[in-house]
Amino acid sequence: MPRSHAIEKYRNFGIMAHIDAGKTTTTERILYYTGKSHKIGETHEGSATMDWMAQEQERGITITSAATTCFWRENRLNIIDTPGHVDFTIEVERSLRVLDGAVCVLDGSQGVEPQTETVWRQADKYDVPRIVFVNKMDKVGADLFRCVDSIVDRVAGKPVCLQLPIGSEGGFKGVVDLVAMKALVWEDDALGAKFNITDIPADLADKAAEYRTKLVEAAVELDDDAMSAYLEGQEPNEATLRKLIRVAVQQRAFHPVLCGTAFKNKGVQPLLDAVVDYLPSPLDRGAIKGIDANTEEPIERKPSDDEPFSMLAFKIMDDPFVGTITFCRVYSGKVESGSSIVNSTREKKERVGRMLLMHANNREDIKEAYAGDIVALAGLKEVRTGDTLCDPLKPVILEKMEFPAPVIEIAIEPKSKADQEKLGIALSKLAAEDPSFQVSTDQESGQTILKGMGELHLDIKVDILRRTYKVDANVGAPQVAYRERISKRVEVDYTHKKQTGGSGQFARVKIVAEPTEPGAGYSFESKIVGGVVPKEYIPGVEKGLESVLGAGVLAGFPVVDLRVELIDGAYHEVDSSALAFEIAARAALREALQKGGAVLLEPIMKVEVVTPEDYTGSVIGDLNSRRGQIQGQDMRGNAVVINAMVPLANMFGYVNTLRSMSQGRATYTMQFDHYEQVPQAVAAEVQAKYA
Numbered sequence: 213m214p215r216s217h218a219i220e221k222y223r224n225f226g227i228m229a230h231i232d233a234g235k236t237t238t239t240e241r242i243l244y245y246t247g248k249s250h251k252i253g254e255t256h257e258g259s260a261t262m263d264w265m266a267q268e269q270e271r272g273i274t275i276t277s278a279a280t281t282c283f284w285r286e287n288r289l290n291i292i293d294t295p296g297h298v299d300f301t302i303e304v305e306r307s308l309r310v311l312d313g314a315v316c317v318l319d320g321s322q323g324v325e326p327q328t329e330t331v332w333r334q335a336d337k338y339d340v341p342r343i344v345f346v347n348k349m350d351k352v353g354a355d356l357f358r359c360v361d362s363i364v365d366r367v368a369g370k371p372v373c374l375q376l377p378i379g380s381e382g383g384f385k386g387v388v389d390l391v392a393m394k395a396l397v398w399e400d401d402a403l404g405a406k407f408n409i410t411d412i413p414a415d416l417a418d419k420a421a422e423y424r425t426k427l428v429e430a431a432v433e434l435d436d437d438a439m440s441a442y443l444e445g446q447e448p449n450e451a452t453l454r455k456l457i458r459v460a461v462q463q464r465a466f467h468p469v470l471c472g473t474a475f476k477n478k479g480v481q482p483l484l485d486a487v488v489d490y491l492p493s494p495l496d497r498g499a500i501k502g503i504d505a506n507t508e509e510p511i512e513r514k515p516s517d518d519e520p521f522s523m524l525a526f527k528i529m530d531d532p533f534v535g536t537i538t539f540c541r542v543y544s545g546k547v548e549s550g551s552s553i554v555n556s557t558r559e560k561k562e563r564v565g566r567m568l569l570m571h572a573n574n575r576e577d578i579k580e581a582y583a584g585d586i587v588a589l590a591g592l593k594e595v596r597t598g599d600t601l602c603d604p605l606k607p608v609i610l611e612k613m614e615f616p617a618p619v620i621e622i623a624i625e626p627k628s629k630a631d632q633e634k635l636g637i638a639l640s641k642l643a644a645e646d647p648s649f650q651v652s653t654d655q656e657s658g659q660t661i662l663k664g665m666g667e668l669h670l671d672i673k674v675d676i677l678r679r680t681y682k683v684d685a686n687v688g689a690p691q692v693a694y695r696e697r698i699s700k701r702v703e704v705d706y707t708h709k710k711q712t713g714g715s716g717q718f719a720r721v722k723i724v725a726e727p728t729e730p731g732a733g734y735s736f737e738s739k740i741v742g743g744v745v746p747k748e749y750i751p752g753v754e755k756g757l758e759s760v761l762g763a764g765v766l767a768g769f770p771v772v773d774l775r776v777e778l779i780d781g782a783y784h785e786v787d788s789s790a791l792a793f794e795i796a797a798r799a800a801l802r803e804a805l806q807k808g809g810a811v812l813l814e815p816i817m818k819v820e821v822v823t824p825e826d827y828t829g830s831v832i833g834d835l836n837s838r839r840g841q842i843q844g845q846d847m848r849g850n851a852v853v854i855n856a857m858v859p860l861a862n863m864f865g866y867v868n869t870l871r872s873m874s875q876g877r878a879t880y881t882m883q884f885d886h887y888e889q890v891p892q893a894v895a896a897e898v899q900a901k902y903a
C-alpha cells in the first residue's frame with residue numbers, strides 16, 4: 213500500500229503545559245474534532261486525585277499513549293505525549309527528540325507557570341518551533357493580554373496574537389481571527405462542533421485593527437518583498453500572511469498566540485488549523501544526523517522514502533492489549549511488517565512483526581510505515597529506548613540519547629508475600645520503560661535495591677509502585693552510590709594451602725593490580741607463560757577476582773577503574789583445583805586493595821539552575837555551601853542559567869530549598885557527570901557510616 217499522506221502533510225507535535233492547564237482536555241477535544249474519539253470525556257470528574265492512569269482506564273482511550281494519530285484537513289497529525297515530569301532529562305529528551313513542533317497550553321487565568329517555564333526553556337534548548345494556546349478563557353480572571361505579557365516577562369518569548377477573545381469569562385463566545393479578519397462564534401451546543409463565521413463585532417473593531425497591525429508588522433519583517441510592499445501601503449494577503457507566520461514559527465522569530473476554552477468546546481478547531489498551517493512537517497525539519505555503523509563516519513538521512521530505512525525507538529510501554537510495544541519514529545525510507553531489520557545500536561537482528569498505528573480509541577494494524585511515521589511495534593526482542601533500527605545493508609546509528617548510570621539508590625522491602633510478587637512484576641515493567649532506572653538485589657541482605665538518577669526520580673517510581681501497582685512496602689532513605697578505587701600499582705603474591713586429612717588444597721597466584729583511566733571499567737589479563745598456572749584454573753582465578761569487585765575494602769562499595777594481571781603462580785599435581793585458585797585470587801585481590809591505597813569516589817552531578825535574576829546570589833551562595841563548583845552563568849531569555857558541579861550527597865532535598873528560596877520560580881535539572889574522589893574529611897564520615 214502506498215503512503216496515504218505526503219510527508220509535507222505530516223505534523224508530529226507535542227502538547228506541553230503546566231499541570232492542570234488543560235493538556236488532557238485539549239488533547240481530548242482534538243481527538244473528538246478530528247473524528248477519532250466518539251465521546252467527550254470529562255477529566256477529573258468523580259475523582260479527587262489526579263491519577264491519570266486510572267482516569268485513562270475509566271475513559272477507555274489512549275490519550276497517554278506515547279503517540280496518537282489523527283487527521284485534520286487531509287493532514288496527518290501525530291500527537292506525541294510530552295511527559296509531565298520534566299525533571300528527568302531522559303523523559304524530556306526522548307519526546308523532544310522525535311517531535312517537530314509543539315503547542316504550549318496556558319491556563320488563561322495563570323499565564324506562564326513554573327512548569328511551563330521549564331518546558332519552554334527545554335524546548336528553547338532543543339530548538340522546537342511552537343505555538344501557544346491560551347486555554348480556560350471562560351474562567352474567572354482569564355486575561356489573554358496578561359498571559360501574553362507573562363510570555364515576555366517569564367520566558368522572554370516573542371508572542372504575537374493571531375486571535376482576540378470575544379466576550380470574557382462566562383461570557384466568552386469565540387474569537388476574532390486576525391489573519392482572516394473575521395469573527396468565529398461558537399453555537400452553544402454541548403459539543404462545540406459548530407461555529408459561525410461573522411463580521412468582527414463593532415466594539416472590537418479598534419482593538420482588532422491594533423492587533424492586526426502588530427501581527428502584520430511582525431510578519432513582514434521576515435520577507436523583504438512583503439516588507440517593501442507593506443511600506444508602500446500594501447498589506448500582505450491572507451495566504452501570504454499565513455506563509456509568513458509559518459516561516460516565523462520555523463525560525464522561532466515569534467510565537468503565535470491563540471485562545472479558547474477546551475472544556476467549553478471553543479477555539480479548538482482553529483488551533484488544529486494553526487497546527488497544520490504553522491507547525492513544521494518532517495520535511496521542514498530536514499535531515500537527521502547519525503553515524504555510519506560500519507565506518508563510524510558522520511552521515512545524514514533525509515526525510516524521504518527513497519533513503520535507506522532508519523527509525524528511532526523512543527518509548528517502550530506496556531500495553532494492556534498487545535503486551536510490550538516499542539514506539540518508533542521513522543526518519544527515512546520505509547519498512548514492511550515481516551522484514552528483517554537490524555538494531556544498529558546493539559548489533560542485533562530483529563524482525564518486524566506486528567506494526568500498529570495508535571488512534572484515540574482503537575489501534576490499527578498496518579503493514580508498512582514510511583518516513584515521518586510514528587508506529588508502535590509489538591514483539592521486538594531486545595530494543596531499548598534510544599536505539600536505532602534500520603536497514604541491515606545500510607546501517608546507521610542516529611544521534612544517541614545518553615543514559616548515564618544511576619547514582620542514587622534506595623532499598624525497598626515488600627510487606628507481604630503478595631506484595632513481593634506484585635513488586636517483582638511492577639519493577640520489571642518500570643525498568644523496561646525507563647533506561648535510567650535499575651533494579652538489583654543486595655547480595656548480603658537480600659533486599660531489593662532501586663537505582664535511579666535522583667531523589668525525585670526514585671520518589672516518583674515509589675509513588676507509581678504504591679498507587680498504580682498497589683504494592684505495600686517499606687522504603688529506606690536514599691543513599692549515594694559510592695564507589696572505590698585504588699590509587700597505586702601493587703603486586704601481591706599469595707599462596708593458598710590447606711591440608712585436611714586426605715586431599716589438600718593448593719594454589720599460588722601473583723597478581724598486579726593498578727588503577728586505570730576513570731570510566732575504563734575493570735579488566736583482567738593472564739600473563740602466564742609455560743603453564744605455571746594451567747589453563748583450566750584461569751577461570752577460577754577470574755571468578756575469585758570478580759567476587760571481590762562488588763564490595764571494596766573501604767566501606768563495601770563496588771570497585772571500579774581497575775586492571776588486574778596474573779603474572780605468576782604455582783600449582784600442585786594433586787591438590788590444586790579451580791576452587792583453590794578462586795580462593796587464592798580472592799584473597800590476593802583483597803590484599804591488593806588494602807595495600808593499593810583505596811579511595812572513595814562519589815557521583816558529581818551537573819546541575820543547571822534556571823532562575824529569575826533576583827535570586828541569582830542566593831542560589832550561588834547555596835550551591836557553594838553544598839561543596840558545589842560554579843562552572844558558569846549565562847542568560848537564557850530573561851532568566852539566569854547557573855551551571856555547577858555538585859556532589860550528589862549534598863543535593864538531597866534541594867528541590868525544596870530551591871523552591872522556598874525562589875518562591876517556586878527557579879527550576880533545576882540535575883544529571884550525573886562523573887565520579888570524583890571524596891575529600892578526606894567527608895570520606896571518614898562515609899566510612900564510619902557504612903563500614
Ligand SMILES: Nc1nc2c(ncn2[C@@H]2O[C@H](COP(=O)(O)OP(=O)(O)OP(=O)(O)O)[C@@H](O)[C@H]2O)c(=O)[nH]1
Nearest residue numbers: 231232233234235236237255256348351473474475
Ligand atoms: N474552566 C475551564 N476549565 C478547564 C478548561 N480546560 C480544562 N479545564 C479543567 O481544568 C482541570 C485540568 O484539566 P486537564 O485537562 O486535566 O489538565 P492537564 O494539563 O492535562 O492536567 P494534568 O493531567 O493534571 O497535568 C480539569 O478540571 C478540567 O476540567 C477550560 O477551558 N476551562
